[in-house]
Amino acid sequence: MSQPPNDVSERRTQLTRVLKKQHARLARKVEGLKRDLAEAELASELRRAGETLLTYVKQVPPRATEVTLPDPSNQEHNLSIVLDPMVSAQVNAARYFKRAAKAERGLKEVPPRLRAVEADVHALAVLLARVAALEEGASDNALIDDGALDGDLESALASLSEMQRGGLVPKRVRAQTDANDAGSAAARAAKPKPLPGALLGKGRERVPARLMPRRLKTREGWDVLIGRSNEGNDYVTHHLARSEDYWFHVHGSPGSHVVLRRGKGANEPSKATIDEVSAWAAFYSQARTAGKVPVIVTRKKYVRKPRKGPPGLAVCTNEKTVIVRPVEPPRESLADFVEPDQAEPEQ
Known part of the structure; x- marks a missing residue:
């Protein structure tokens, strides 16, 4: 039984308020990690300062607040080193070595933490932008129903700690089976009947039909998989796609995850x-009515799901952008569903 419109609107407002606070917290965390990284990048300078103090320990005046000494690795270059006047040169050197060791650890530990938190910030920013776009499209007294968005908001809330939730309790949300389906009535009429389920790899677990993607063939015969929902996008990208497959997604708008299967070997699709395929990715997105659309293209190995991100969200690197006009795939490109065990999902 669906909720009354006023209840849906109030719930969405409550969720948005909590997630905005979490976004601000994570943004502050990003700034802190960037400061840590800046300090970490000084590791070699800190170690060189410690080594210089020990090399010229007898030339350091007592109670000096700063000293200028020759660089042991380049005698023609001097180093100015800040000191604590209350301790000896040896203790100052030890402190520099300690800071250098901490900075060296930071060079290994901070970048992946920073990337993870930045991905979380991006995930929330995209989600909040979807809320804002929905609100802008609504009239003063109207509520635009978007079950997929509300489900993603609930999922984002569930990923937070109890303290971060601000007293809200996550609700169980029925999966939206057609959240990113942007196909026309003609495409829906032409699509093959979904399989009731398929085996996952060589195991016994059956994959729900709602996760199964569209399968198409390009004019040159390449297999293409297109997600039908947020959960289906996750399945296509993180279970069916191989690391060297090409991955497509419209830039800056919700849309289907699209995978071009490269098969095995050094074969490469043409421009x-x-x-x-980029034009298909643009069509199966909320930007399908635009004239020209930017589409991200990268290898699947450069695509990952953000930690605690909602279903269907992905971040990528090493991407290039293709500008295309959205094109609905021709009827003759539609193929039968592919069994996941035939698609050789990565384990």
Whole structure:
């Protein structure tokens, strides 16, 4: 039984308020980690300061607040080193070595932490932007129903700690099976009947039909998989796609995850095929009515799901952007569903 419109609107407002606070917290954390990284990048300078103090320990005046000494690795270059006048040169050197060791650890530990938190910030920013876009499209007294968005908000809330939730209790949300389906009535009429379920790899677990993607063939014969929902996008990207497959997604708008299967070997799709699949990715998105659309293209190995991100969210690196006009795939490109065990999902 669906909730009354006023209840849905109030719940969405409550969720948005909590997630905005979490976004601000994470943004502050990003700034803190960037400061830590800046300190970490000084590791070599800190170690050189410690080594210089020990090399010229007898030349350091007592109670000095700063000393200028020759660089042991380049005698023509001097180093100015700040000191604590209350301790000896040896103790100051030990402190520099300690800071250098901490900075060296930071060079290994901070970057992955920073990338993870930045991904979380981006995930929340995208989610909050979807809320803002929905509100802008609503009239003063109207509520636009978006079950997929509300489900993603609930999922984001569930990923927070009890303290971060601000007293809100996550609700169980039925998965939206067509959240990113941007196909026309003609495409829906032409699509093959979904399988009731399929085996996952060589195991016994059955994959729900709602996760199964569209399967298409390009003019040059390349297999293409297109997610039908947020959960289906996760399945296509993180279970069916191989690391060297090409991954497509419209830039800056919600849309389907699209995967071009490369198969095995050094075979590469042509530019015409990349453009063709990019146009399909633009069509299966909320930007399908735009004239020209930027589409991200990268290898699947550069795509990952943000920690605690909602279903269907992904971040990528090493991408290039293709500008295309959205094109609905022709009827002859539609193929039967692929069994996941035939698709050789990565384990």
